[in-house]
Amino acid sequence: MIGLLEIRRRKLQFALIAAVFALVSYLVLMITGLGIGLNELAGSALLNFDADRLAYADTAGKSVIRSEMSQETVDRVSSAPGVEDTAPLAYVAANYVMPDGEIGSAALLGYDPGTIAEPDVTSGRPLTPEDTNGILADRRFLNDAGLDVGDTVTFQLRLETVEMEIVGEIDEGAFFFQPAIYVLRPTLLDLKYGELPEEARPVASIVLLKGEPESASGEGYEVLDKQTAFNNIEGVQGQSATVTSLQVFGYLVGAMVIGVFFYVLTLQKISQIGMLKAIGASSGFILLQLLVQVLAIAAIGLVVSIGLALLTERAIKGGGEIVPISFTTSAFIVAGVLLLATSALAAFFSGRQVLRTDPIIALGQQL
Amino acid sequence: MLSVTNLTKTYQEGDREVQAVRDVNFGGEPGEFIAIVGPSGSGKTTTLAMLGGLLTPTEGSIQLNGREITRLSPRELTEYRRLSVGYVFQANNLLPFLTVRENLLVMSWIGARKDEGKQRADQLIEELGLSHRANALATQLSGGERQRVAIGRALMNDPEIVLVDEPTANLDSVRGRQVVEMLMRETKDRNKLTIMVTHDLDMAALADHIYEMHDGVLTPSRAKAA
Numbered sequence: 001m002i003g004l005l006e007i008r009r010r011k012l013q014f015a016l017i018a019a020v021f022a023l024v025s026y027l028v029l030m031i032t033g034l035g036i037g038l039n040e041l042a043g044s045a046l047l048n049f050d051a052d053r054l055a056y057a058d059t060a061g062k063s064v065i066r067s068e069m070s071q072e073t074v075d076r077v078s079s080a081p082g083v084e085d086t087a088p089l090a091y092v093a094a095n096y097v098m099p100d101g102e103i104g105s106a107a108l109l110g111y112d113p114g115t116i117a118e119p120d121v122t123s124g125r126p127l128t129p130e131d132t133n134g135i136l137a138d139r140r141f142l143n144d145a146g147l148d149v150g151d152t153v154t155f156q157l158r159l160e161t162v163e164m165e166i167v168g169e170i171d172e173g174a175f176f177f178q179p180a181i182y183v184l185r186p187t188l189l190d191l192k193y194g195e196l197p198e199e200a201r202p203v204a205s206i207v208l209l210k211g212e213p214e215s216a217s218g219e220g221y222e223v224l225d226k227q228t229a230f231n232n233i234e235g236v237q238g239q240s241a242t243v244t245s246l247q248v249f250g251y252l253v254g255a256m257v258i259g260v261f262f263y264v265l266t267l268q269k270i271s272q273i274g275m276l277k278a279i280g281a282s283s284g285f286i287l288l289q290l291l292v293q294v295l296a297i298a299a300i301g302l303v304v305s306i307g308l309a310l311l312t313e314r315a316i317k318g319g320g321e322i323v324p325i326s327f328t329t330s331a332f333i334v335a336g337v338l339l340l341a342t343s344a345l346a347a348f349f350s351g352r353q354v355l356r357t358d359p360i361i362a363l364g365q366q367l
Numbered sequence: 368m369l370s371v372t373n374l375t376k377t378y379q380e381g382d383r384e385v386q387a388v389r390d391v392n393f394g395g396e397p398g399e400f401i402a403i404v405g406p407s408g409s410g411k412t413t414t415l416a417m418l419g420g421l422l423t424p425t426e427g428s429i430q431l432n433g434r435e436i437t438r439l440s441p442r443e444l445t446e447y448r449r450l451s452v453g454y455v456f457q458a459n460n461l462l463p464f465l466t467v468r469e470n471l472l473v474m475s476w477i478g479a480r481k482d483e484g485k486q487r488a489d490q491l492i493e494e495l496g497l498s499h500r501a502n503a504l505a506t507q508l509s510g511g512e513r514q515r516v517a518i519g520r521a522l523m524n525d526p527e528i529v530l531v532d533e534p535t536a537n538l539d540s541v542r543g544r545q546v547v548e549m550l551m552r553e554t555k556d557r558n559k560l561t562i563m564v565t566h567d568l569d570m571a572a573l574a575d576h577i578y579e580m581h582d583g584v585l586t587p588s589r590a591k592a593a
Contacts, residue, residue: 001476002462009464009504271459278421278456280449281477360421
């Protein structure tokens with residue numbers, strides 16, 4: 001109770017300490033959030049697939065871009081033992097033209113309605129087999145382009161220009177750093193392969209599957225779990241390494257600042273701790289006071305920093321989402337636990353250090 | 368009840384041995400107020416620290432109520448300080464961010480006589496004339512008030528022995544005298560053995576027995592004998 005009473009009696013001093021903790025924690029959280037945002041840009045649509053695994057053509061080198069599958073291969077994946085549900089998905093990158101003439105790149109994903117590949121529509125309506133010129137476009141794409149459900153978008157592919165109507169809005173994120181746009185699979189195959197004779201046409205890029213296939217590969221295909229598939233997205237590995245390094249460095253520096261900070265805080269109490277020892281307080285009692293005090297400050301600082309981080313996220317998203325940022329509950333939990341654990345460790349080790357002090361210092365200098 | 372025999376403390380200072388306390392012998396009974404007078408550096412505080420379980424003697428024995436203090440383990444010494452000793456230090460007695468009452472209650476918080484803590488604290492605050500200051504922070508107190516709180520804290524655990532180090536060092540003579548008289552009264556009322564260390568002969572004169580200390584040697588004072 002001494003530790004908490006001290007906080008109550010020295011509100012200003014401890015408010016400043018909590019503020020420093022909050023700022024360090026805010027820095028760590030922001031680095032984490034920006035990292036998650038960047039990774040989501042790489043392929044959150046892939047991670048959002050309602051599937052456990054993806055099957056690729058075994059000639060594709062684990063690349064969705066290069067993977068092309070025939071109907072026979074798709075059927076073999078579907079009937080492989082252990083597989084519970086499947087859906088073919090076709091991918092092609094296409095340019096879209098904004099009303100002002102600006103050109104951007106979108107990831108077109110062709111799916112069959114009613115399968116596990118169908119995305120959730122957040123506004124508008126899902127595609128029906130009759131919507132051969134309809135698209136489901138990602139929320140962020142619509143925001144950036146200033147478009148709405150009911151508007152049309154011009155796509156350019158293979159020297160052809162196609163007008164498509166936005167039927168629904170989805171929130172699946174990005175695919176290969178491009179906004180995800182879902183269309184019907186036959187529409188996509190026509191766009192991608194054009195007049196190629198039917199028998200020469202692949203029917204899908206990959207197959208989404210649920211369940212646990214007994215074999216990770218079969219004739220003409222191989223199966224990857226979703227996370228491995230994500231890591232194999234072109235450019236993701238290097239980016240993930242950078243993001244992870246940033247997070248680790250941010251955390252290490254933050255942990256050190258917080259550790260040194262609490263260490264100094266504890267060292268300042270050396271004469272008081274000496275006095276407590278001299279009147280017979282046990283080491284356990286003193287350590288508990290330090291620990292409770294540090295954890296209370298850290299918890300307050302953490303709550304403030306999470307609030308700040310969420311406000312920042314809202315501000316960034318309100319400003320047109322130029323900077324990718326995203327927070328997940330697990331990111332907050334991981335960062336929070338790490339920072340609290342660091343604080344507890346700092347309190348514990350500095351506490352042990354000052355507890356070695358001879359209680360005789362309570363007598364003052366003259367001996 | 369207290370019996371000190373051949374108590375000696377030797378320090379190593381560079382390659383020189385310093386005998387801070389040399390072959391000290393004395394004793395005391397409950398209800399006695401003993402003063403040890405001497406100039407600074409004479410070994411008074413060192414003697415007090417050994418009695419209080421803060422320093423281990425180089426030689427000799429301290430028996431308190433049949434218990435040999437010099438042979439206690441570090442853990443037992445902590446308990447001895449918590450339950451059997453009331454110590455008033457020269458300075459830094461109080462936690463500045465706590466009130467008068469809380470500074471007394473610290474003793475129950477650290478595990479000394481938990482049950483009667485609040486009652487005892489209120490009683491001591493009244494006895495020491497601090498009722499109107501009970502909820503004042505330690506930093507808001509005058510020097511004399513601080514010493515009174517420190518004395519109260521030293522009595523919180525109903526100790527077997529009360530050790531007081533220069534209680535009047537930072538006080539003027541009037542307030543210093545009040546503090547010593549209060550110590551005397553508590554010693555008699557509560558039937559405690561109190562040992563006070565001071566360099567001030569006037570304050571020491573109030574005690575039942577006076578010893579003088581010079582260069583680590585303790586002798587009964589001629590002042591009281593006269």
